[in-house]
Amino acid sequence: MNKKYIQKNYINLCSKVLGTKIHRFSDQFFGSASRLLKEEQPIFKEGVYDKNGKWMDGWETRRKRIEGNDYVTIKLGLPGKINFAEIDTSYFNGNQPEYASIDACYFEKNKFNWVNILSKRKLHPNYLHGFKTQQNNKVFNFIRLNIYPDGGVARLKLLGNLDVSKLKFPNKKFDLLSILNGSKIVACSDEHFGRAENLLLPFKSKNMGNGWETKRRRGSGYDWVIIKLGKPGLIEKFNIETHYFKGNYPSHCSVQGLYSIKNINISKLINESKNWKFLIKNKNLKPNSSLKINSTKHIKKINYLKLNIYPDGGISRIRAIGKFL
Missing domain, CATH: 2.60.120.260 (Galactose-binding domain-like)
Incomplete structure (x- = not known):
């Protein structure tokens, strides 16, 4: 392996x-x-x-x-x-x-x-x-x-x-994507300059190397990362951070979600992810900042999440505030 x-x-x-x-x-x-x-x-x-x-x-x-x-x-x-x-x-x-x-x-x-x-x-x-x-x-x-x-x-x-099953979750809403709550990266398009798993760290990024950053894209397309939640959940708010990314942040981003109880092959998961429901569509990003997006009207039960960045660049953290079911 x-x-x-x-x-x-x-x-x-x-x-x-x-x-x-x-x-x-x-x-x-x-x-x-x-x-x-x-x-x-x-x-x-x-x-x-x-x-x-x-x-x-x-x-x-x-x-x-x-x-x-x-x-x-x-x-x-x-x-x-x-x-x-x-x-x-x-x-x-x-x-x-x-x-x-x-x-x-x-x-x-x-x-x-x-x-x-x-x-x-x-x-x-x-x-x-x-x-x-x-x-x-x-x-x-x-x-x-x-x-x-x-x-x-x-x-x-x-x-x-x-x-x-042995983790204890608070009664209040919390970050479903934190590595502390069982979430993990299952696939990504590229992580040339920074590991995708950094997106899930529970603390604010320390520097540019402490986030996810892809290489400069020279053709068409965009970069993406797929995250599997520790448990199925409902997401109400997103927080997408570009801290320390100033001349290399993405132009905009979108977020898609899926709920599936099947154990999906990674290749199939990647191919089908293009058709997942959009939770956030075409949100502009700014350098070295935090974008908070209220997602109440899009609340759906999901256990997979896909962050798309256009066309490339760096994101320090993504947080999804909600609750597990």
Whole structure:
């Protein structure tokens, strides 16, 4: 299964955006365990040392002089099912662990009942490892990364989907498109300069690189992104933001919606999306601003949403205020 498919069908449950945090660790002498959860790509700082030795952009334990292995336990911000694991040893060369494994559990009633979701695997230096996990029909809220016997790991990603049935939603209206509420990107035309999944982040964009941006279009057509909601819902208001996009924002946009209980093939979904009902049509956009659109007259139950931008450019966030059914 290719990486592009995985990225479009799963989210990183280890993301700090979801509230994921380090719970416990055996050791972090050379590098903080919290660096495992960083969103940014690992970097290397030539000649930079701290009080314990060479600074490394990852979790690194001291050399083990006793029996056993090192580990870190991580509390997932939101419970979910895990399908793939990425263990990145970028820049760890000669100090990477020899092997790694992953255990997981759903912590409740003060009990950790661990099950293995990734058996002991060989790790290579300076390499991004991708593994399919086991037990991917089970819901977990804690994981434990075991390394054998010691060493450094730059990043850990656990790719899967939130278990919407275990999420708690407020009684008042809220953003149905937030990644925190189970929404995810399923397809997009282009994301040359910025990932489409940034559209669903719950906080205001930090800079231009923190939004969705497509390449300059040199032919006819337009760019688009398709979002699957965590649950079917009714949308009353839209908020489309172009923060930090000043000379590269789209001319205008439109929004379409669909409700379907079928498990639709992605290619078919894309082809049929041209005929979805318009919720917003041809709204002009402005640079570095927020467009609020009242959509009450268009309220329809939907679980798929398509944002079209004409002809190309960047959008920082899209929010759909309403309620799940």
